Amino acid sequence: MKKNAFISILxxxxxxxxxxxxxxxxxxxxxxxxxxxxxTETRPVQYQLKKTFNLGAGIFCSNNFExxxxxxxxxxxxxxxxxLVTPENTPINSSPWYAFKIWxxxxxxxxxxxxxxxxVSHRYYPKxxxxxxxxxxxxxxxxxxxxxxxxxxxxxxxxxxxLSLSSDTLWIAAQELITSKQINSWAMKLAEKPxxxxxxxxxxxEGRPINAMQIGNRENKKLIMVLSRQHPPEVTGWLAMxxxxxxxxxxxxxxxxxxxxxxxxxxxxxxxDGVDNGNWRHGSGxxxxxxxxxxxNQPETQAIRDFMKTTVSKGGTFYFGVDFHSTFEDIYYTxxxxxxxxxxxxVPDLITAVGDEIPGYEPNIRPSDINEPKINSTKYxxxxxGAEAVTYEIGDDTPRELIQKKGKTTALNLIxxxxxx
Numbered sequence: 001m002k003k004n005a006f007i008s009i010l011x012x013x014x015x016x017x018x019x020x021x022x023x024x025x026x027x028x029x030x031x032x033x034x035x036x037x038x039x040t041e042t043r044p045v046q047y048q049l050k051k052t053f054n055l056g057a058g059i060f061c062s063n064n065f066e067x068x069x070x071x072x073x074x075x076x077x078x079x080x081x082x083x084l085v086t087p088e089n090t091p092i093n094s095s096p097w098y099a100f101k102i103w104x105x106x107x108x109x110x111x112x113x114x115x116x117x118x119x120v121s122h123r124y125y126p127k128x129x130x131x132x133x134x135x136x137x138x139x140x141x142x143x144x145x146x147x148x149x150x151x152x153x154x155x156x157x158x159x160x161x162x163l164s165l166s167s168d169t170l171w172i173a174a175q176e177l178i179t180s181k182q183i184n185s186w187a188m189k190l191a192e193k194p195x196x197x198x199x200x201x202x203x204x205x206e207g208r209p210i211n212a213m214q215i216g217n218r219e220n221k222k223l224i225m226v227l228s229r230q231h232p233p234e235v236t237g238w239l240a241m242x243x244x245x246x247x248x249x250x251x252x253x254x255x256x257x258x259x260x261x262x263x264x265x266x267x268x269x270x271x272x273d274g275v276d277n278g279n280w281r282h283g284s285g286x287x288x289x290x291x292x293x294x295x296x297n298q299p300e301t302q303a304i305r306d307f308m309k310t311t312v313s314k315g316g317t318f319y320f321g322v323d324f325h326s327t328f329e330d331i332y333y334t335x336x337x338x339x340x341x342x343x344x345x346x347v348p349d350l351i352t353a354v355g356d357e358i359p360g361y362e363p364n365i366r367p368s369d370i371n372e373p374k375i376n377s378t379k380y381x382x383x384x385x386g387a388e389a390v391t392y393e394i395g396d397d398t399p400r401e402l403i404q405k406k407g408k409t410t411a412l413n414l415i416x417x418x419x420x421x
Contacts, residue, residue: 028364029328029329029331029364030366031327031331031333031366031393032327034368034369034372035291035372035376036373037294037373037375038287038288038291040287040288040291040292040295040297040298041295041297042205042285042286042287042297042298043089043285043286043287044089044286045088045089045279045282045284045285045286046086046088047088047277048068048069048070048071048277048278049071050063051064052064053073055073055074055075055081057075057078057104057108058106059075059102059103059104059105059108059110059165060102060103060104061081061101061102062100062101062102063099063100063101065101065132066180066181066276066278067099067173067179067275068099068100068101068278069098069099069278069279070083070085070098070099070100071084071085071086072084079108079111080111080113081102081110081111081112081113082112082113082115083098083100083112083113083114083115084115084116084117085114085115085116086116087120087279087280087281088274088277088279088280088281092281092282093231093281093288094119094120094121094123095123095231095233095280095281096120096121096123096124096174097124097174097175097232097233097278097280098124098172098173098174099172099173099177099278100171100172100173101132101169101170101171101172102163102169102172103165103167103168103169104166106166106167107164107166108164109162109163110163111160111162112161112162112163112172113158113159113160114126114158114159115158116157120157121155121156121157122156122157122158123328123396124174124175124233125396126138126143126159126161126172126173126174127172127173127175128171128172129170129171129173129177130168130169130170130171131171132171132177135171135173135176135177138172142161142162142163143159143161144159144160144161145159146158146159174233175235175236175396176235178235178238179275179276180208180269180272180275180276183229183268183269183275184211184269186242186268187211187213187266187268190213190245190246190249191213193249195215195216195217195249195259196213196214196215196249197213197214198211198212198213199212199214200212201267201303201304202299202303202304202306203299203303204271204273204299204300205273205283205284205285205298205299205300206273206284208272208276209272210267210269210270210272210299210300210303210304211269212265212266212307213245213264213265213266213267213268214263214265215245215248215249215259215263215264215265215266216258216260216262216263216264217259217260217261217263218263220260220261220262220263220316221315221316221317222261222262222263222316222317222319223262223263223264223265223311223316223317223319224262224263224265224319224320224321224322224387225264225308225320225321225322225387226241226244226245226264226267226268226321226322226323226324227266227267227270227304227321227322227323227324227377228241228266228268228269228270228323229268229269229270229271230270230271230288230289230290230323230325231271231274231281231289231290231326232271232274232275232277232278232279232281233280233326234325234326234327236326236395236396236403237326237393237394238324239394239400239404239407240324240392240394240403240407240410241266241268241324241407242268243403243406243407243408243411244322244324244407244408244410244411245264245268245411246407246408247407248264248411254412254415254416254419257415258415258419261418261419262418263316265307270300271300274289283298283300285297285298285299289301290323290325290376290377291375292375293305293374293376293379293380294373294374294375294380295375304377308385312385317385317386318342318381318385318386319341319346319387319388320343320346320387320388320414320418321377321381321385321387321389321390322378322390322392323377323378323389323390323391323392324392324394325391325393325394326393326394326395326396327396328395328396329364329398330363330364330393330394330395330406331364331365331366331393332347332351332363332365332366332390332392333366333367333368333378333391334348334366334367334368334390334391335347335368335378335379335382335388335389335390336368336369337367338370339370339382341382341386341387341388341389342386342387342388343388343418344388346388346417346418347389348365349417350410350413350414351363351365351390353409353416353417354406354413357409357413358406358409361406377389377391378391392410394406
């Protein structure tokens, strides 16, 4: 190929990618399509065959760990590896989670291609780790998207990356691996504080514990509910929840005053089966838990519902509820503004206050329609208990420093607003 022609092709691909990215940013993202009622009765799921894949040429891949997702791997020639990632069942939201380990008996440079089943688009920018604990984004000069789809202004169908392999294990994942083991360790560490306790409120479909944390005075009747990880891959939402909760547990005077007046309940891992099995979206009952807050067909939602109802039956009142999630960009999904709960105005005032305190940050808010089905957690919090409620969505690629800032700032402003009331 002549040099000028090669440069022209590169320029075209670069401009296509630039236009594709800019077209996303020109207008404020409008969020996901309105949620629809679905059948949440248990459906079969396809479990991965957990194994170490011997690809030949001394190269190996493994999905034999919690949180892994790798359904097939092949060495197509000496330096090209292709892996296949498929979901637990279908139909399913296109959130293709992947996580696996790879190594080589001798040092080797290879090209790795991550592929999915038909109709699925690549979503998560790869993270790499040498120990499964400390993660960073792969160098952008080593990472390539499906250029044909980008040129058509379509979402990429696959990604590729250049890797230098050795006998030291390299971990590759869609996001940081934060499974039930890490989450329970985090919760138990917080529970060492005298005003925090941890307890089980039920079991998952596969029998894993659904754990809850209680923060504050046990005698309080003013209550808050916090959820996270209904959807397994949504790690950025979990991180925001982590910093939000840690701020409520801080040793400051205002946090102590808040804990003396309000008790916060936290379910930091609502879907332990999905997280530990490396699912894209569902629990082991084969359905989206955040569509089961009307029918309550799944044990995870049943456990949280029963706990909240029992707590209210003892005289408690929920004033605020928040469910932390992840999506393509930061956004807040709120209940219709004309609807009034136990503390009217709390959610819009809170979002405004957070926006005012973070330079350059403009909150993206999408209220739901009053006629939308009452099938997700925040709708349940509001319409069942009168708790002012919000689905707090963090973007897949939101910088971790901003996630931390948002989590802490949200907690501090919630304290201020609720104590003022």
